[in-house]
Amino acid sequence: MRKLYIAILFLVVISGTFGCKGPKNGDTDAAIERRVDSVLKLMTLEEKIGQLTLFTSDYDVTGPTMRENYKEDIKAGKVGAIFNAYGVDYVRELQRMAVEETRLGIPLIFGYDVIHGHRTIFPISLGESASWDTAMVRKAARIAAIEATAEGLQWTFAPMVDIARDPRWGRISEGAGEDVFLGQCMAVARVKGFQGNRLDDPRTMVACAKHYAAYGAAQAGRDYHTVDISERTLREVYLPPFKAAVDAGVGTFMTSFNEIAGVPSTGNRYLLTDILRKEWGFQGFVVTDYTSINEMVAHGFAKDEKEAGELAINAGVDMDMQGAVYYNYLKKSIEEGKVSMATVDEAVRRVLRMKFKLGLFDNPYLYCNKQREQNEIMTTEHLAFARDMARKSIVLLKNEAQILPLSKEIKSLAVIGPLADNRRELIGSWSAAGDWSKAVTILEGIYGAVSPATKILYARGCNINDDTVSFISDAVNKARQAEVVILVVGEAHWMSGEAACRSELGLPGVQQQLADAVIATGKPVVTVLLSGRPLTIPQLAQKTRALLAAWFPGTMAGHAVADVLFGEYNPSAKLPVTFPRSVGQIPIYYNMKNTGRPMDPNNKYTSKYLDVPNDPLFPFGYGLSYTTFEYSDLQLSAEKINASDTLYVKVKVKNTGKYSGEETVQLYVRDLVGSVTRPVKELKGFYKVFLQPGEEKQVTFKLTANDLAFYDIHMKFTSEPGDFIVFVGGDSQHCLQKGFVLE
Numbered sequence: 001m002r003k004l005y006i007a008i009l010f011l012v013v014i015s016g017t018f019g020c021k022g023p024k025n026g027d028t029d030a031a032i033e034r035r036v037d038s039v040l041k042l043m044t045l046e047e048k049i050g051q052l053t054l055f056t057s058d059y060d061v062t063g064p065t066m067r068e069n070y071k072e073d074i075k076a077g078k079v080g081a082i083f084n085a086y087g088v089d090y091v092r093e094l095q096r097m098a099v100e101e102t103r104l105g106i107p108l109i110f111g112y113d114v115i116h117g118h119r120t121i122f123p124i125s126l127g128e129s130a131s132w133d134t135a136m137v138r139k140a141a142r143i144a145a146i147e148a149t150a151e152g153l154q155w156t157f158a159p160m161v162d163i164a165r166d167p168r169w170g171r172i173s174e175g176a177g178e179d180v181f182l183g184q185c186m187a188v189a190r191v192k193g194f195q196g197n198r199l200d201d202p203r204t205m206v207a208c209a210k211h212y213a214a215y216g217a218a219q220a221g222r223d224y225h226t227v228d229i230s231e232r233t234l235r236e237v238y239l240p241p242f243k244a245a246v247d248a249g250v251g252t253f254m255t256s257f258n259e260i261a262g263v264p265s266t267g268n269r270y271l272l273t274d275i276l277r278k279e280w281g282f283q284g285f286v287v288t289d290y291t292s293i294n295e296m297v298a299h300g301f302a303k304d305e306k307e308a309g310e311l312a313i314n315a316g317v318d319m320d321m322q323g324a325v326y327y328n329y330l331k332k333s334i335e336e337g338k339v340s341m342a343t344v345d346e347a348v349r350r351v352l353r354m355k356f357k358l359g360l361f362d363n364p365y366l367y368c369n370k371q372r373e374q375n376e377i378m379t380t381e382h383l384a385f386a387r388d389m390a391r392k393s394i395v396l397l398k399n400e401a402q403i404l405p406l407s408k409e410i411k412s413l414a415v416i417g418p419l420a421d422n423r424r425e426l427i428g429s430w431s432a433a434g435d436w437s438k439a440v441t442i443l444e445g446i447y448g449a450v451s452p453a454t455k456i457l458y459a460r461g462c463n464i465n466d467d468t469v470s471f472i473s474d475a476v477n478k479a480r481q482a483e484v485v486i487l488v489v490g491e492a493h494w495m496s497g498e499a500a501c502r503s504e505l506g507l508p509g510v511q512q513q514l515a516d517a518v519i520a521t522g523k524p525v526v527t528v529l530l531s532g533r534p535l536t537i538p539q540l541a542q543k544t545r546a547l548l549a550a551w552f553p554g555t556m557a558g559h560a561v562a563d564v565l566f567g568e569y570n571p572s573a574k575l576p577v578t579f580p581r582s583v584g585q586i587p588i589y590y591n592m593k594n595t596g597r598p599m600d601p602n603n604k605y606t607s608k609y610l611d612v613p614n615d616p617l618f619p620f621g622y623g624l625s626y627t628t629f630e631y632s633d634l635q636l637s638a639e640k641i642n643a644s645d646t647l648y649v650k651v652k653v654k655n656t657g658k659y660s661g662e663e664t665v666q667l668y669v670r671d672l673v674g675s676v677t678r679p680v681k682e683l684k685g686f687y688k689v690f691l692q693p694g695e696e697k698q699v700t701f702k703l704t705a706n707d708l709a710f711y712d713i714h715m716k717f718t719s720e721p722g723d724f725i726v727f728v729g730g731d732s733q734h735c736l737q738k739g740f741v742l743e
Contacts, residue, residue: 035361036352040345042104048348049330051080051106052313054287054321057094059085077102078327080351081155081319083111086433091152092368099364107355107364111155114194114205114432115174116140118147120382120555121427121434124496124532125160125186127393127551129176129576130623132664132686134189140389141193143382144432145205150372151433154358157208157254159190161241165589167577168221170500173429173532173552175216177576178589178620180237181683184244191248199251200359202366209245211256211289213271214238218258221586222501227258232676232711234260243280251284251354255317257292264299266292267308272316285318285350294323305329310338318347378438383556390553390560396571396624397579398547403524405567405626406484412455414482415443416475416518417489418464418511419530425464425490428532428552429497438555442488442528445558449566457482461518464492465508472510472517479518485525486565487518487544493552496532505536505583512539519543528561534579538617549575567626572662572688574623574731578616585612590620590732591679621666621683621731627657627693631665634728634736641705642743643719649701651728651736655691662690667701668727668735674720675713681732701728708742 040048055070073079074097085091091110099105116122122140123130131137141159148156163183164172176186187209196204214234218225229238242253253276256265265271266288276282293312294305302308309325310333320326333339359366396404406413419425419442426439443458450456461475462468479485489511494500506512516539519525527544529535530552541547548571553560563569580588599614600606608614630653637648653665667685671678685701703726705719712718721742729735 032353032356035356036349039104039106039352040349043348045331045334047077047104048344049326050078051348051351052319052330052344053079053324053327054081054083054111054319055079056083056322057085059090071097074098074108075101077104077106079108080106081109081111083321085110086112086148086151086153088152088368088370088373092365095364095368106352107360109155109355109358109360110153110367111157112148112153112432113158113430114144114148114153114156115158115160115430116144116428117386117434117554118144118151118432119377119434120147120386121431121439122386122389122554123393124173124428124552125175126173126177126532126576127553128389129182129186130395130549130551130573131389131392132182132574132576133392133688134185136389136392137186138189138193139385141190142196143385145194145196146203147377147382148432149203149205149367150369150376152367153205154360154367155206155208155252156194157210158194159187159207159245160210161187161245162211162214162216163238163241164216164577165587166216166218166221167505167533167580168501168503168583168586169216169218170223170496170502170532171498172216172577173496176241178578179576179591179683180240182576183241187241187245188248191245191250195249195251199357200362202359202369206251206354206358208252208254208287209242209250210254211265212242212253212276213256213265214260215256215258223499224257227260229260231715235711239275246276246280246282251357253282253284253286255286255288255292257289257295259299259301264292264296264301266317267296267301267311267315269315277316285347285354286316287319288312288317288321288323290321291323293317293320293325306333309333313339313343313347318350386554387556387559387563390556391563391569393551393553393573394560394564394571395549395573395575396546396564397549397618397622398541398544399624399626400545402626403484403545404526404565406526406565408449408454408566409451410454410483412457412482413446413450414457414459414478414485414523415446415488416459416461416479416485417487417514418460418462419490420486420488421458421460425493425530426552426557427554428493429500431493434555440556440558442558442561445560445562446486446565448559449562449568461514462510464511467510469510469513472514475514476517476521479521479523482523485518485523486528487515487525488528488530489515490530490535491532493532503583505533505580507535507537507540515540515544526565534577536580536582536617538581541617570626570659570661571623572625572664574621574664575618576620578620579618581612581617584609585616588616591681591683593677593679619731619733622733623731625657625659625661625663627655627659627661629661629663629691629730630654630656631729631736634738636726636738636740638740640741640743643705645704647703647740649703649726649728650698652696652698653689653691654696655693658693660690660692662688663730664688665699666729666731668732669703669708670725670727671708671710671720672723672725674710674722676711678710681727683732705742
C-alpha cells in the first residue's frame with residue numbers, strides 16, 4: 001500500500017509539468033527546475049546515488065572492467081546511466097527496466113564513444129581537422145548523431161578537445177592536433193553538430209568535452225602518464241578548447257586520467273569547480289573517465305577507494321563511470337560527514353536536469369524508433385558525405401614533377417602494400433559501431449576509378465608489423481611491369497588511439513624495406529600513407545615521387561583516395577599537426593618560443609641538434625594542391641591601433657595553376673616583446689577560398705586587441721602595448737609579413 005501511495009504522489013507532483021518541452025540548448029528553464037526539484041524530493045539516498053552511477057553493459061567493451069549484474073542494478077534503481085549499449089530493441093528493454101520496474105521510474109541515459117561516425121565512419125578526428133572545414137566537421141558530427149540516436153543513444157563521449165603536441169601519444173588521433181585556435185574551432189563545430197539546436201530533438205545527442213584537462217601533455221607521450229605544466233601553459237594552451245566547448249553549450253564534461261602538478265584531474269576542485277563552474281559558468285554535469293576515481297589510489301592521492309570517492313564528489317564530479325565507488329561507499333561517506341547531502345543533491349540535480357532536457361521524462365522511449373533504425377543508418381546520403389569528408393581530409397605532402405593527378409586511362413598500375421587491399425584498418429581506432437567489412441579498400445577504389453582497359457597488378461609486399469620479407473620480391477616484379485606504382489603503407493588501426501603509444505614512429509615492420517625495394521626499380525612511386533598520427537618518414541618522403549597523408553579515411557576510404565589520385569578532387573587539406581623528422585625532435589610544434597640563443601648554423605653554442613635540422617619534415621598548416629597559389633599585396637588598415645580599434649588585414653590570393661582549387665589562407669601573429677615571452681607565431685584566423693585558374697580574390701581578416709591578449713606576468717588575461725608582426729600564407733612557415741603597433 002505504501003509503494004502505491006508513493007507512486008501516486010510522484011505522478012501528482014509532476015503530472016502538471018510532464019508535457020513541458022525542454023529548453024533550447026544552453027537556456028535556463030524554470031519549469032524544468034521545478035520538475036527536477038519535485039523528483040529530487042521523492043528520492044531516497046540510494047536512488048540519488050544510483051543517478052550518479054554509470055555502468056557499462058556487456059554489449060561492447062571499452063575498458064578493463066565489466067559488471068555482470070548491471071541489469072539487476074537497473075531494476076534496483078542503483079544506476080542512472082548505461083554505456084556501451086545500442087540498438088533499439090536492446091536499449092528499449094533496458095529502459096523498460098528503469099521506467100517500469102523501479103520505484104520512481106526515472107529513465108536512463110545511454111552513452112557511447114561516437115567519435116568520428118557511428119555506423120558510417122568518417123576519417124579519424126585528426127583527419128577531419130586536416131580539412132580545416134568547420135562546416136564539414138559539424139555536418140559529420142550531425143550525421144553521427146542522427147545514426148547514433150537512431151540506435152537508441154542520447155549521449156556521446158565526444159568531442160575530444162585535448163591539444164596534442166607529441167605524436168607518440170596514441171590519442172592524438174582523436175583530436176584536432178597541436179593548435180589552440182584550430183582546436184577551439186573544431187570543438188565548437190563538433191559540439192554544435194552533435195547537439196543541434198535542441199537536445200529534446202531525437203536526432204540530436206548531448207556532447208561531452210574530454211578529457212579535462214591537459215591529457216594531451218602526458219610526459220614521454222605515454223598514455224595515462226603524469227602532466228606537469230605551468231598555470232600559464234594550462235590556461236593558454238590546454239584550457240581554451242574546453243572553454244570554447246562551454247561557450248558552444250556542451251552538456252557534459254569528462255575528467256582526464258592524468259594529474260596536473262600533483263593533483264589528479266578527477267579530484268581537482270580547482271579545475272572542476274573553481275574554473276569550470278564558477279569562472280566559466282558551466283551548468284551541465286561532469287562524468288569521470290573509465291574508473292578514474294578508483295585510480296586516484298594508484299596515483300597516491302587517496303588512501304583507498306572510499307576516500308577517492310569523497311575527493312571526487314567534493315571536487316565536482318557528478319557521475320562515476322564504471323568504478324562503482326559512489327555505488328559502494330558514498331552512503332557511508334555521507335553518514336560520516338565526509339560528504340554533505342547538499343553536494344549530493346546538487347550532483348543529482350545536474351543529472352536529472354539533463355534527462356529532462358533530452359526529453360526522456362516526457363518519453364523514455366523517444367530514441368527507440370525502429371523505423372529510424374532501419375531508414376537512417378548508412379544511407380546513400382551519409383555514404384556520399386563520408387566520401388567527400390574523407391577526400392577533403394587527405395593532405396598532399398609532395399607532388400614531384402606534378403606526377404599527380406594520374407590519368408584514368410593509364411595503361412598499367414602496380415598497387416602495392418599491406419594496406420592496399422586491407423579493409424579492417426581503414427576505419428581506424430574508436431570507430432564505434434562501424435562495420436569494417438563494409439569499408440571500401442584502396443584497391444577497390446582504384447579499380448572503380450580507372451578505365452576498364454587499365455591493367456592493375458596487385459602485391460601485398462609485406463605485412464603491416466612483422467619481419468616477413470618473402471613477399472617483397474613479388475612486389476618488385478609487379479612494380480617493374482607497371483607505368484606507375486601506388487604504394488599504400490602505414491599503421492594498423494590498433495597502433496593509435498587509447499593505450500596505443502609508440503616510442504618509434506617510422507613505418508612498422510619491414511614496410512620501409514618494401515618501399516626502398518619498389519622505389520629502387522626506378523618506377524615512379526606514389527605513396528598513400530595511412531596512419532593515426534604523424535610518422536617520421538624522412539627517407540620515404542625524399543624518395544617517393546608523391547606523398548598523400550590519408551590518415552584512416554573511414555568507410556568510403558577507397559573511393560576518396562581514388563578521387564584524389566585521379567583528379568576527381570583537387571586536394572585542399574592542410575596539416576593540423578607538425579610532422580617531425582625524427583622522434584628526437586619531439587615535442588615539435590610551430591608556435592614554439594625562442595630561446596636566448598636562437599638557432600644559428602654558424603654558431604655551435606645556439607639551440608640546435610648536431611644530427612638533424614631544427615625544422616620539421618612538414619610544418620603545421622602545410623598542404624599542396626594540384627594547382628598553385630600566389631599571395632601578394634598584404635595590407636594593414638593601420639600602422640598603429642589602440643585597444644578599441646579593429647585592424648583589417650587584407651591579402652590577395654591568385655590561382656596561378658591549371659586546376660580550380662581551394663586554398664586555406666592562414667593568419668598568424670607574433671608579439672615581439674611581452675612581460676612574459678611569447679610564441680614565434682600564433683594562428684589567429686583562417687579562411688577557405690575557392691579559385692578558378694587565373695582567378696584572384698582579396699581575403700580580409702579582422703584583429704582586435706582581444707586577439708592579442710595573453711596571461712601576463714601577473715596572470716591577468718590582457719593585451720600589452722608594443723610591436724607585432726602579422727603573417728599571412730598557405731602554411732605556418734611560408735608567409736608574407738607586416739608589422740603594426742598596439743598603443
